[in-house]
Amino acid sequence: MAATKQTIEQVNKLGNNEYKYGFSTDVDDIKSPKGLNEDTIKFISAQKNEPDWMLQWRLKAFKVFLRLPKPNWAKLNIPEINFQDIYYYSSPKSLKDKPKSLDEIDPEILKTYEKLGIPLVEQKMLAGVAVDAVFDSVSVATTYKKQLNDLGIIFCPISEAIKNHPDLIKKYLGSVIPVTDHSFAALNSAVFTDGSFVYIPKGVRCPVELSTYFRINAVNTGQFERTLIIADDDSYVSYLEGCTAPMRDENQLHAANVELVALGNAEIKYSTVQNWYPGDSNGKGGIYNFVTKRGACRGNNSKISWTQVETGSAITWKYPSCILQGDNSKGEFYSVAITNNMQQADTGTKMIHIGKNTTSKIISKGISAGKANNTYRGLVNMQPKASNSRNFTQCDSLLIGNECGAHTVPYIESSNSDSTVEHEATTSKINEEQLFYCMQRGLNSEDAVGLIVNGFCKEVLQHLPMEFAVEAQKLVAISLEGSVG
Amino acid sequence: MLEIKNLCVSIEDKQILKGMNLKINDGEVHALMGPNGSGKSTLSYVLSGKEGYEIVSGSIHYNGRDLLNLDVDERANEGIFLAFQYPMEIPGVQTSFFLKTAINAKRKYQGLDEIDALEFAKLIKSKAGDLDISPEMLKRDLNVNYSGGEKKKQEILQMSLLDPSMAILDETDSGLDIDALRIVSEGVNKLRTPNNAFLVITHYQRLLNYIKPDFVHIIADGKIVKSGDFSLALELEEKGYDEISKSA
Ligand SMILES: Nc1ncnc2c1ncn2[C@@H]1O[C@H](COP(=O)(O)OP(=O)(O)OP(=O)(O)O)[C@@H](O)[C@H]1O
Numbered sequence: 001m002a003a004t005k006q007t008i009e010q011v012n013k014l015g016n017n018e019y020k021y022g023f024s025t026d027v028d029d030i031k032s033p034k035g036l037n038e039d040t041i042k043f044i045s046a047q048k049n050e051p052d053w054m055l056q057w058r059l060k061a062f063k064v065f066l067r068l069p070k071p072n073w074a075k076l077n078i079p080e081i082n083f084q085d086i087y088y089y090s091s092p093k094s095l096k097d098k099p100k101s102l103d104e105i106d107p108e109i110l111k112t113y114e115k116l117g118i119p120l121v122e123q124k125m126l127a128g129v130a131v132d133a134v135f136d137s138v139s140v141a142t143t144y145k146k147q148l149n150d151l152g153i154i155f156c157p158i159s160e161a162i163k164n165h166p167d168l169i170k171k172y173l174g175s176v177i178p179v180t181d182h183s184f185a186a187l188n189s190a191v192f193t194d195g196s197f198v199y200i201p202k203g204v205r206c207p208v209e210l211s212t213y214f215r216i217n218a219v220n221t222g223q224f225e226r227t228l229i230i231a232d233d234d235s236y237v238s239y240l241e242g243c244t245a246p247m248r249d250e251n252q253l254h255a256a257n258v259e260l261v262a263l264g265n266a267e268i269k270y271s272t273v274q275n276w277y278p279g280d281s282n283g284k285g286g287i288y289n290f291v292t293k294r295g296a297c298r299g300n301n302s303k304i305s306w307t308q309v310e311t312g313s314a315i316t317w318k319y320p321s322c323i324l325q326g327d328n329s330k331g332e333f334y335s336v337a338i339t340n341n342m343q344q345a346d347t348g349t350k351m352i353h354i355g356k357n358t359t360s361k362i363i364s365k366g367i368s369a370g371k372a373n374n375t376y377r378g379l380v381n382m383q384p385k386a387s388n389s390r391n392f393t394q395c396d397s398l399l400i401g402n403e404c405g406a407h408t409v410p411y412i413e414s415s416n417s418d419s420t421v422e423h424e425a426t427t428s429k430i431n432e433e434q435l436f437y438c439m440q441r442g443l444n445s446e447d448a449v450g451l452i453v454n455g456f457c458k459e460v461l462q463h464l465p466m467e468f469a470v471e472a473q474k475l476v477a478i479s480l481e482g483s484v485g
Numbered sequence: 486m487l488e489i490k491n492l493c494v495s496i497e498d499k500q501i502l503k504g505m506n507l508k509i510n511d512g513e514v515h516a517l518m519g520p521n522g523s524g525k526s527t528l529s530y531v532l533s534g535k536e537g538y539e540i541v542s543g544s545i546h547y548n549g550r551d552l553l554n555l556d557v558d559e560r561a562n563e564g565i566f567l568a569f570q571y572p573m574e575i576p577g578v579q580t581s582f583f584l585k586t587a588i589n590a591k592r593k594y595q596g597l598d599e600i601d602a603l604e605f606a607k608l609i610k611s612k613a614g615d616l617d618i619s620p621e622m623l624k625r626d627l628n629v630n631y632s633g634g635e636k637k638k639q640e641i642l643q644m645s646l647l648d649p650s651m652a653i654l655d656e657t658d659s660g661l662d663i664d665a666l667r668i669v670s671e672g673v674n675k676l677r678t679p680n681n682a683f684l685v686i687t688h689y690q691r692l693l694n695y696i697k698p699d700f701v702h703i704i705a706d707g708k709i710v711k712s713g714d715f716s717l718a719l720e721l722e723e724k725g726y727d728e729i730s731k732s733a
Pocket residue numbers: 496497499501519520521522523524525526527528570
């Protein structure tokens with residue numbers, strides 16, 4: 001119908017000016033020499049004043065990277081990445097000697113976070129949310145530190161944890177995502193720069209949302225984030241990450257590894273709002289977002305829940321997964337992935353049921369507009385000992401226009417007869433009658449699309465921490481701007 | 486208010502409206518009656534600007550402006566309201582949120598700030614109360630699993646909140662029980678002012694006992710074949726469309 005035709009015209013007209021976070025910050029920076037080799041790794045390790053065991057761990061990972069084949073790129077169309085053309089470390093000079101208080105942080109950087117809506121200065125801090133801000137390769141500031149310390153909660157940049165909590169790092173780093181997992185896991189292990197470390201002691205319920213805000217600023221720089229969250233017995237934590245990057249014509253690489261460990265009765269809720277620069281309407285520029293996220297429910301009755309809202313990046317490749325080792329453990333994956341213009345997303349989850357009575361739930365909502373492609377790829381695996389286990393999967397795709405694509409690729413492996421796996425999938429076009437109804441009530445076409453799509457995503461969005469749900473709803477609407485005439 | 490002149494409309498090369506003429510002045514209520522498939526809903530969609538209808542010839546003027554040049558949302562914000570024969574379900578969107586969004590769309594168009602949360606709560610409580618719509622209902626997703634009658638009431642609630650100047654009610658009475666019919670009609674009557682107008686599409690004279698029309702029109706095969714006052718509705722009830730059309 002005509003609305004669809006207009007959609008396509010609108011999408012074609014759409015410039016690259018809609019990305020609200022596309023500005024860059026002028027700061028002097030220290031960069032590693034361009035390219036990937038042992039010296040780069042030694043440089044990073046030295047910049048971070050790391051102990052020798054950490055450097056050795058990195059160098060070993062680099063050897064693994066060299067021998068592993070590149071991952072098979074799923075349903076994505078990815079240009080060859082030249083690993084020698086990337087800076088692996090970039091830090092604003094002013095952060096060389098880590099600022100001890102917020103007053104010492106370069107005002108330009110503080111301003112950047114203000115503009116992004118993440119004020120770091122004391123008076124304006126987000127209520128009920130402790131923030132760790134990562135600017136290119138280094139952590140800028142962590143808020144609410146003292147309150148958390150009093151409870152024995154550790155929330156700090158991982159580079160700090162390596163120095164201050166080596167036992168925890170040695171025990172858990174790489175224990176969920178082995179270095180040998182695939183080449184990007186190995187690459188990240190070799191060159192990771194910063195990210196967050198969280199430890200919740202036994203029996204503690206973390207009273208605030210923990211949040212990390214990642215920002216890529218420097219040109220030609222990869223961001224190799226490494227995050228490790230450990231919830232000890234009977235503890236609870238909710239963690240949220242947000243991401244943005246300036247608009248640049250070159251593609252930039254973000255290859256993150258995130259590991260979660262939930263011990264007995266512990267619960268980790270991990271939410272992502274990913275809004276990296278998606279590139280312009282012709283597919284020029286944008287972030288390549290290759291992420292490995294995995295959580296281990298090690299203890300009995302433990303629970304890990306992933307919620308993601310993926311609206312940015314030129315290419316997204318991520319499958320936040322749960323390894324359900326403990327008996328009665330629970331894994332959940334709630335995902336909204338929106339692709340517009342030339343964006344590509346291949347995302348989903350893996351639920352590996354190992355323990356008895358384990359349950360998993362997958363709710364995936366994929367929205368495609370423009371010429372974008374959106375694939376859900378998910379694995380449910382029931383191991384022989386996972387008796388009486390259950391999975392429920394629901395994948396819904398919504399198409400806006402005629403040139404986009406949605407694909408659902410479920411893999412089900414069951415070596416267990418008393419477990420059940422249920423999969424439901426739907427694909428539909430945005431309903432013109434609904435659009436007309438909303439517009440007859442005075443909504444313009446973009447608001448109407450935003451409203452309908454938000455309704456479509458509600459089951460997922462309601463799992464976000466309250467503080468971020470409203471932002472996420474706005475983001476859903478913004479990322480579809482121009483998709484309907 | 487509204488002037489339709491010699492309007493011919495086709496859908497996918499099939500002509501549906503074949504020379505409609507209708508003039509509605511401020512403060513008037515017009516009833517439009519006609520057999521199934523005669524083009525009543527088509528007219529309501531064309532007035533509200535739905536896509537897919539080709540205007541072959543003719544014109545529609547609304548308060549002196551060429552209505553056909555305006556987009557759907559512009560027409561709505563200029564005061565055209567359609568109570569749908571089949572209201573749409575919008576899953577995942579809470580009814581009260583939808584109502585607020587619609588109110589704010591209109592306020593934005595008028596250059597006003599968004600409605601204050603407290604003011605909205607008060608407004609909706611009184612308007613929903615008038616129509617006997619419970620607060621629980623407003624927490625549910627818009628029209629999802631509403632009964633037929635509940636959907637129709639919801640349309641009238643939206644109408645009363647948006648306070649349109651030209652309201653088109655497409656078979657709002659179908660599916661309403663006796664009590665609801667009275668409540669809805671009272672709701673409509675309450676909205677009547679010398680400055681707005683109503684086009685009430687119905688199959689039943691019963692509704693017109695409650696909402697007294699100034700004019701009754703009978704449409705058959707895409708054009709108005711007979712116009713009169715309230716007595717025409719009574720005559721129709723007695724004789725049926727066939728005879729009336731023939732005598733026209
Ligand atoms: N999208 C469409 N494609 C083809 N024909 C259509 C379409 N929409 C409506 N029509 C036809 O146009 C004619 C008029 O339909 P319309 O819905 O306006 O009738 P109506 O007078 O409202 O009838 P009712 O009393 O049953 O509601 C019917 O013959 C219908 O089948």
